[in-house]
Amino acid sequence: MTYCLAISVNKGLVFASDSRTNAGVDYVTTYSKMHTFVWPDERICVLLTAGNLATSQAVLNNIRTDLEKPNAKMNIRKGQHLYEVAHYIGQLSQKEQRQHADAMEKSTNGGSEASFILGGQIAGQPSEIFLIYPQGNYISASPETPYLQIGENKYGKPILDRIITPTTSIEDAARCALVSVESTIRSNISVGPPIELAMYTSDTIQEPYHLKLTLNSPMYKSMQKQWNEGLRKACDRLPRFEWESTSQE
Amino acid sequence: MTYCLAISVNKGLVFASDSRTNAGVDYVTTYSKMHTFVWPDERICVLLTAGNLATSQAVLNNIRTDLEKPNAKMNIRKGQHLYEVAHYIGQLSQKEQRQHADAMEKSTNGGSEASFILGGQIAGQPSEIFLIYPQGNYISASPETPYLQIGENKYGKPILDRIITPTTSIEDAARCALVSVESTIRSNISVGPPIELAMYTSDTIQEPYHLKLTLNSPMYKSMQKQWNEGLRKACDRLPRFEWESTSQE
Numbered sequence: 046m047t048y049c050l051a052i053s054v055n056k057g058l059v060f061a062s063d064s065r066t067n068a069g070v071d072y073v074t075t076y077s078k079m080h081t082f083v084w085p086d087e088r089i090c091v092l093l094t095a096g097n098l099a100t101s102q103a104v105l106n107n108i109r110t111d112l113e114k115p116n117a118k119m120n121i122r123k124g125q126h127l128y129e130v131a132h133y134i135g136q137l138s139q140k141e142q143r144q145h146a147d148a149m150e151k152s153t154n155g156g157s158e159a160s161f162i163l164g165g166q167i168a169g170q171p172s173e174i175f176l177i178y179p180q181g182n183y184i185s186a187s188p189e190t191p192y193l194q195i196g197e198n199k200y201g202k203p204i205l206d207r208i209i210t211p212t213t214s215i216e217d218a219a220r221c222a223l224v225s226v227e228s229t230i231r232s233n234i235s236v237g238p239p240i241e242l243a244m245y246t247s248d249t250i251q252e253p254y255h256l257k258l259t260l261n262s263p264m265y266k267s268m269q270k271q272w273n274e275g276l277r278k279a280c281d282r283l284p285r286f287e288w289e290s291t292s293q294e
Numbered sequence: 295m296t297y298c299l300a301i302s303v304n305k306g307l308v309f310a311s312d313s314r315t316n317a318g319v320d321y322v323t324t325y326s327k328m329h330t331f332v333w334p335d336e337r338i339c340v341l342l343t344a345g346n347l348a349t350s351q352a353v354l355n356n357i358r359t360d361l362e363k364p365n366a367k368m369n370i371r372k373g374q375h376l377y378e379v380a381h382y383i384g385q386l387s388q389k390e391q392r393q394h395a396d397a398m399e400k401s402t403n404g405g406s407e408a409s410f411i412l413g414g415q416i417a418g419q420p421s422e423i424f425l426i427y428p429q430g431n432y433i434s435a436s437p438e439t440p441y442l443q444i445g446e447n448k449y450g451k452p453i454l455d456r457i458i459t460p461t462t463s464i465e466d467a468a469r470c471a472l473v474s475v476e477s478t479i480r481s482n483i484s485v486g487p488p489i490e491l492a493m494y495t496s497d498t499i500q501e502p503y504h505l506k507l508t509l510n511s512p513m514y515k516s517m518q519k520q521w522n523e524g525l526r527k528a529c530d531r532l533p534r535f536e537w538e539s540t541s542q543e
Contacts, residue, residue: 199448203477207525220532228452267533275528276456282524283469284516 065237201225314486450474
């Protein structure tokens with residue numbers, strides 16, 4: 046499995062991803078799931094991938110090949126709006142899945158489905174994030190739901206639901222994203238480090254700030270320690286039962 | 295869906311359950327999923343239920359009917375050890391599921407599977423908790439994994455993984471269980487209030503302390519408020535990025 050998420054706040058975008066892939070429990074490997082395409086002052090696209098690794102790699106190969114073709118009808122640099130880029134990626138994904146559909150049907154090694162998060166900005170337009178489903182269709186985030194997740198999304202959802210709003214700062218959203226991924230890593234063995242984090246400030250149209258945290262990174266260790274202590278303190282703040290208050294007074 | 299959990303600490307047991315059941319999204323109802331059987335000084339059994347409501351109700355009906363039969367080969371009062379009671383409940387569940395297997399196979403309304411958590415104590419033996427799978431087999435908790443969950447277990451797992459150890463007090467474990475259920479309610483519409491909570495102190499062999507929290511209960515509101523504030527503070531404690539420390543100094 047995998048866990049990736051993107052957050053869209055007023056000031057910009059945050060992307061986070063784990064790096065574990067596995068085929069069964071005895072073939073566990075590390076792959077980056079965050080792919081950045083930048084044309085400064087023109088457009089930036091960040092793509093996060095989850096699901097079948099062959100499908101997501103094939104989609105990336107096709108994205109890169111189409112970029113090299115000056116006469117390509119469509120590529121991620123040509124879409125007029127970001128949703129058109131999302132549509133194009135959804136079509137590449139569907140095409141790849143169809144190619145192997147018959148063989149995958151006979152196989153017991155899971156399906157060929159993959160999902161994607163696409164985020165970024167085209168100059169003159171707002172920054173946006175999209176979740177592209179395995180079926181090729183896609184949704185964007187909204188002020189009420191300013192984040193999107195793919196893969197093992199449940200463990201890390203409560204913290205996002207409580208903290209993230211459109212007015213959250215990019216840095217606070219990034220810390221929240223790190224906690225969301227770290228909680229998932231801790232509770233689910235199919236999600237693992239390093240954690241990649243990208244922070245993009247809207248309207249800069251430049252390479253986002255990028256960070257890769259391994260288990261030994263001082264920031265990762267410090268985050269884990271502070272979060273554990275913070276949660277303990279949060280637990281200590283919770284209301285006491287009658288008999289406890291009596292005994293404490 | 296449902297979310298129930300039980301925690302076994304050195305001092306005793308904690309049980310928590312939500313109360314929402316649904317058949318599709320247009321038939322949502324409220325049922326207690328916590329059932330307590332107490333014979334003071336002799337034994338106490340707490341049963342939490344998840345999955346198909348017809349199956350779990352049938353199992354409970356059978357448990358009650360068998361208790362009324364003085365000559366019953368087995369009932370929850372006759373098992374010599376708690377694991378035998380778990381085995382008996384697993385068999386009742388399997389028997390019930392088999393009865394409807396053919397009809398359920400033709401239906402599109404989900405399966406007849408149900409899972410259970412059984413916890414309690416038989417005088418002279420340690421207090422224990424068991425998770426009974428839909429297949430009728432069962433596992434107990436351990437010092438390394440002192441909690442068991444059924445139903446929508448992912449949202450509420452990270453907090454348990456970080457806080458609960460065998461030396462946690464019953465009250466702290468109960469607060470943690472409440473947060474675990476409340477986080478799930480917040481992130482998943484198929485899990486809903488009231489939350490039931492039971493706290494059992496080992497070797498008392500008496501009715502556990504029982505609490506039912508609705509959305510309007512002062513304790514529920516206070517818990518929500520304190521937890522939200524505590525999480526915000528925990529987020530504020532997290533390490534800053536370089537440029538933030540510079541700007542703060």
